[in-house]
Amino acid sequence: xxxxxxxxxGLVQAGGSLRLSCAASGRTFNxxxxxxxxxxxxxxxxAISWNGGRTFxxxxxxxxxxxxxxxxxxxxxxxxxxxxxxxTAVYYCAAQGRLRxxxxxxxxxxDYWGQGxxxxxxx
Numbered sequence: 506x507x508x509x510x511x512x513x514x515g516l517v518q519a520g521g522s523l524r525l526s527c528a529a530s531g532r533t534f535n536x537x538x539x540x541x542x543x544x545x546x547x548x549x550x551x552a553i554s555w556n557g558g559r560t561f562x563x564x565x566x567x568x569x570x571x572x573x574x575x576x577x578x579x580x581x582x583x584x585x586x587x588x589x590x591x592x593t594a595v596y597y598c599a600a601q602g603r604l605r606x607x608x609x610x611x612x613x614x615x616d617y618w619g620q621g622x623x624x625x626x627x628x
Contacts, residue, residue: 507531507617509598514622517588521626525583527598527619534601535608536581537615538572540594540624547597549610551583555601559608566592588626595621 513525527536537552551572552561560572571584581598599615609615 509619
């Protein structure tokens with residue numbers, strides 16, 4: 506069983522930047538970031554293939570967020586720039602435990618989940 510630990514959340518002003526980290530206790534493959542705002546369902550944010558060669562983003566974060574990974578450190582990052590109040594949410598990372606074809610956006614496709622880290626963007 507692989508454990509995922511997110512870090513890097515906090516309070517930031519609109520227009521600011523923050524980087525989230527997702528550290529895994531073992532090897533993981535395709536990895537995604539999801540978020541859940543208060544009163545809303547958890548939604549897909551970004552995903553990255555096991556080797557970092559492919560990345561995917563939801564439309565609302567394209568051009569502002571960048572997902573990347575360092576497999577030597579078993580860590581996936583989410584660099585968030587030009588933050589907006591609507592980015593406020595608990596951010597979760599999720600990972601697949603084996604190599605699969607395709608990088609999914611569906612939550613059910615991921616095997617491991619972190620506990621989440623809170624991001625609050627003030628206006």
